[in-house]
Amino acid sequence: MTKFQGNTKDGTEPLPAPPPLARERIPVQKSSVCSRSYFMVVMVFFHVYILNVIALLLYVHYNNASNAVGSDLDFTSRTNNHKIAEQLNTEPPSDTRFTRNVYLPRIEGIRVGHVQKVSLAPGKMHEMRTLSLKPLLFEIPDFLSEEECAVVVRLAQLKGLTESQVMVPEGQEELSQQLNLSPEEIFHLLDLNQDGQLQPQEILTHSRVRDGIWLTPENLREIYDGLKVDQDNNGVLSMEEFGQLNSDSFQRYLLQHGVKKSHLVRNSKHTWLYQGQGAHQVLRELRNRVTRLTRLPPSLVELSEPLQVVHYEQGGHYHAHHDSGPVYSDTVCTHTRVAANTSSPFQTSCRYITVLFYLNSVEEGGETTFPVADNRTFEEVSLIQNNVDLLDTRKHCDKGNLRVKPTKGTAVLWYNYLSDGKGWVGEQDEYSLHGGCIVTRGTKWIANNWINVDPDYQRQARYQQLVLQQQESQERQPDMNADEHTGNHQEL
Amino acid sequence: MTKFQGNTKDGTEPLPAPPPLARERIPVQKSSVCSRSYFMVVMVFFHVYILNVIALLLYVHYNNASNAVGSDLDFTSRTNNHKIAEQLNTEPPSDTRFTRNVYLPRIEGIRVGHVQKVSLAPGKMHEMRTLSLKPLLFEIPDFLSEEECAVVVRLAQLKGLTESQVMVPEGQEELSQQLNLSPEEIFHLLDLNQDGQLQPQEILTHSRVRDGIWLTPENLREIYDGLKVDQDNNGVLSMEEFGQLNSDSFQRYLLQHGVKKSHLVRNSKHTWLYQGQGAHQVLRELRNRVTRLTRLPPSLVELSEPLQVVHYEQGGHYHAHHDSGPVYSDTVCTHTRVAANTSSPFQTSCRYITVLFYLNSVEEGGETTFPVADNRTFEEVSLIQNNVDLLDTRKHCDKGNLRVKPTKGTAVLWYNYLSDGKGWVGEQDEYSLHGGCIVTRGTKWIANNWINVDPDYQRQARYQQLVLQQQESQERQPDMNADEHTGNHQEL
Incomplete structure (x- = not known):
């Protein structure tokens, strides 16, 4: 550069500037650069490439989104979707069909005894054994620390526990009356093996579900005798014999003769602990760990029931049951009933997963029993035979398959x-039948986390959208709805 | 346009051309367009965008590739990987660690009786039922048409079938001698329940595997008496009694007394049909359908054993067995043994999946039995008890769980x-025990496709790379190796 300046000072013509590097590589004639058509071509290419880049970015974005688990609108954390949710607010939810692009992963069991490592909290590994x-069914030791167990029990005690089951529910409207079923129709519904007679186990199965009273075959014999129902004394009821019974005959008989706590389906106290925003850190952390354990979208776990803490005293039990019933086409899930288009008398809690925590080590008894786990077949009727009732956790816990x-x-x-x-979620798994064996010494504290998922994908999606919209509108008017919002959760 | 032309003809100055549309939208000053620096900026942006586009294209490509099942170098169809394979030729395969990015999907069973639709050929749907x-275990009716069954049988007959099992293999080197095991060590290996005595079922289990002779408990009693082994006549062998036996005592006894076909583990004839390039269209199509059914990478299926066609005459059988053994740390798979770093006396065929085709409907008998399917537990010893040997498909097929x-x-x-x-592939599934029940009337034609996968991912990957390299070098010298190549496949 100094050389050129010197030359100029001498008054001589400056040497032509050396061609720029760019021109050495790509020779471009000056005239063509200035021509309008060349400029147009460059600009068109320029815009085409920008459009390409944008298109590719969008493609990559949506491609990844559809691959990722739980990235669907309805299943991502709501904080990321304020704008989309507001757009959707304008549409009535019942008209929307949600594209099913969420995949709920299931933990692989591999085989009984298989152990896999799981990371539930940063820097700590747990072992999960297939039972x-x-x-x-899996078991994860040390899921909670001693301190965490103590905190949960203390919080439950502070909140106060109530009886899990009142003695005999009186004055409840009979489902059969609601449905307008004739005695003949009820008879055929109860007659599981369709042999035209009601065996004791067919009566027992029904009575337990309806009244919450745990009749044993001996109790039933007693009632038959007391009510003089089984006139031919053959142990089974014919249509004729059944027709003479009122729908509440059993209940009235039992009330007259007194029902003890140990005659109930369950004998325990429980309470519910809210785990959402603002809850105790241990409860929040527990929910996070459950999310990592189940590998489900966080929003699914967050919208599930609160933590249930249960206390069994000595002699307490919970006879074998399913946490959630079968879902037929006209069954609605309790948690998504607001999003159901129809009103149905059949309702079940749609608890996809149960996570049960032991908050203390029971001195004796109190095992969780899975009487038919890994059985080759499942037949409801064969659960009660030869005077052994596999469902009875006060008497026959030792005869089940797994404790x-x-x-x-x-x-x-x-x-x-x-x-x-x-x-997605399919049929009920009948083998998930389980119960709490009688606590023979000491007391028993447990907690349950249920993950609620509606087997009907559309209903679950509509429900999650409704919740989103509700939360949105509450955020716009924070003062008005704050109490109601909290109340909702506490009541669950 | 005509107006402008008219004006020019009149000799008047042409009107200034209307500004181009592009300039209306993006006003650009002519001077700045012509400046070199502006041109440079445009060109830099231009190239940056092109690089962006290329980078994104590459990202999308490799992102998809790593998500897709079986897109790993070793598992894609070899035709797409000529260049990569040639690059890899320079490395010695044993030094390479393959990153495990292949996921072998498994079909979901859901529950016994579940039916799912599968698309195995364009425009046709099949139903697959979980057994x-x-x-x-799944059943797929109409997997093959009547004509296809006939073609496979005809091709097998043309090739010629040989006895599946010769009477008694003579002069074979004893594995125990090879391993230098003392009688005490053998005794402890055979003593499955470690009670210090050899029960009949412990002897039987061993003898069947070693000699291929199917002894019944009665046969064994006969041999004990003939050889005067069980001196205290209590039905079990002590260490002392066992020590008096030579390792080939049983074999020699049986040879002296004559062995019938029905005393063997299997009684059938079979042959192998090559399914690779150039094979009969029906066999090629069969392999394609198996690939679609199993959802495994095509190369895995293509590198598996040829089709085995088996013919059972009346009275034919195959006692219950596993198609593939357990894989311990020192076991090698037959198909990947060339890629194994160590030589091991333990070899098994590593048949991940069995696909069995029924080529005719048997008049009576000949069922495929799964004696312990869906049992709650699997205990080898309990398969033979109370004089019922669940493994015996000539006598006790009716007592198994599933046929x-x-x-x-x-x-x-x-x-x-x-x-x-x-x-990836894990442990052997002991419940896969199965056999062919005795054909009581008519004959039975079946075919087997086995998908070979080494539970050791590294060995499988090395093996597939070796095959690739071999195929590459053969393609370079097509004339020299053509015969050898075909020969390899035919011999499998």
Whole structure:
């Protein structure tokens, strides 16, 4: 540069500037650069490339989004979707069909005894052992620390526990009356094996579900005798004999003769602990760990029931039951009933997964029993035979297939529903039948986390959208709805 | 335009051309367009965008590739990887560690009786029914048409079938001698329940595997008496009694007294049909359908054993067995043994999946039995008790858990190995025990396709790379190796 300046000072003509590097590589004639048509071509290319880049970015974005689990609008954390949700507010939710692009992963059981490592909290690994495949059941020792167990028990005590089951529910409207069923129709519904007679186990199965009273075959014999129902004394009821009974005959008989706590389906106290925003850190952390354990979208876990803490005193029990019923076409799930288009008398809690925590080590008894785990077949009727009632956790816990000993801090997880084979929740898993064996010494503290998922994908999606919209509108008017919002959760 | 032309003809100055549309939208000053620096800026942007586009294209490409099943170098169709394979030729294969990015999908069983639709050929849907979960077992009716069944049988007959098992293999080197085991060590290996005595079932289990002779408990009693082994006549052998036997005592006794075909583990004839390039269209199509059914990478299926066609005459059988053995740390798979770093006396065929085709409907008998399917537990010793040997398909087929009736064109598929929980092949599934019941009337034609996968991912990857390299070098010298190449396949 100094050389050129010197030359100019001497008054001589400046040397032509050396061609710029760019021109050495790509020779461009000056005239063509200035021509309008060349400029147009460059600009067109320029815009085409920008459009390409944008298109590719969008493609990559949506491609990844559809691959990722739980990235669907309805299943991502709501904080990321304020704008989309507001747009959707304008549409009535019942008209929307949601594209099913969420895949709910299930933990692989592999085989009974298989152990896999899981990361539930940063920097700590847990071991998860497969206990059975039917139901898909796992045990995770040290899921909770001693301190965490103590905190949960203390919080439950502070909140106060209530009886899990009142003695005999009186004055409740009979479902059969609601449905307008004739005695003949009820008879045929109860007659599971369709042999035209009601065996004791067919009566027992029904009575337990309807009245919450746990009749044993001996109790039933007593009632038959007391009411003089079984006139031919053959132990089974014919249509004629059944027709003479009123729908509440059993209840009235039992009330007259007195029902003890130990005659009930369950004998325990429980309470519910809210785990959402603002809850105790241990409860929040517990929910996070459950989310990581189940590998489900966080919003699904967050919209599920609060933590249930249960206390069994000595002599307490919970006879074998399913946490969630079968879902037929006209059944609605309790948690999504607001999003159901129809009103149906059949309702079940749609608890896809149960995570049960042992908050203390029971001195004796109190095991969780899975009487038919990994059985080759499941037949409801064969659960009660030869005077052995596998459902009875006061008498026959030792005869079931699998028992889990309550150990402080251990969690067990099982699926109450099968997969539908397409990444969503399918049929009820009948093998998930379980109960709490009688506590023979000491007391027993447990907690339950249920993950609620509607087997009807559309209903679940509509429900989650409704919740989103509600939360949105509450955020716009924070003062007006604050109490109601909290109240909703506490009541669950 | 005509107006402007008219004006020019009149000799008047032409009107200034209307500004181009582009300039209306994006006003650009002519001077700045012509400046070199502006041009440079445009060109830099231009190139940056092109690089962006290329980078994004590459990202999308490799992103998709790593998500897709079986897109790993070793598992894609070899035709797409000529160049990569040639690059890899320079490295010695044993030094390479393959990153495990292949996920082998497993078909979901859901529950026994579950039916799912599968698309195996364009424009046709098949129904696949879950028969059991342990093993994971499916039935697909009409997998083959009547004509296809006939073609496969005809091709097998043309090739010629040989006895599946010769009477008694003589002069074979004893594995125990090879391993230098003392009688004490053998005794402890055979003593499955470690009670210090050899029960008949412990002897039987061993003898069947070693000699291929199917001894019944009665045969064994006879041999004990003939050889005067069980001196205290208590039915079990002590260490002392066992020590008096030579390792080939049983064999020699049986040879002296004559062995019939029905005393063998299997009584059938079979042959192998090559399914690779150039094979009969029906055989090629069969392999394609198996690939679609199993959802495994095509190269895995293509590198598996040829089709085995088996013919059972009346009275034919195959006692219950596993198609593939357990894989311990020192076991090598037959198909990948060339890629194994160590030589091991333990070899098994590593048949991940069995697909069995019924080529005719058997008049009576000949069912495929799965004696312990969906049992709650599997104990080898309890298979033979109370004089019922569940493994015996000549006598006790009716006592097993599950039997599949041979129906022309139907395929059954099951997994002989569990998942390892990480997307690869894990442990052997003991429940995959199965056999062919005795054909009581008519004859039976079946075919087997086995998908060979090494539970050791590294060995499988090395093996596939070796095959690739071999095929590459053969393609370079096509004339020299053509015969050898074909020969390899035919011999499998």
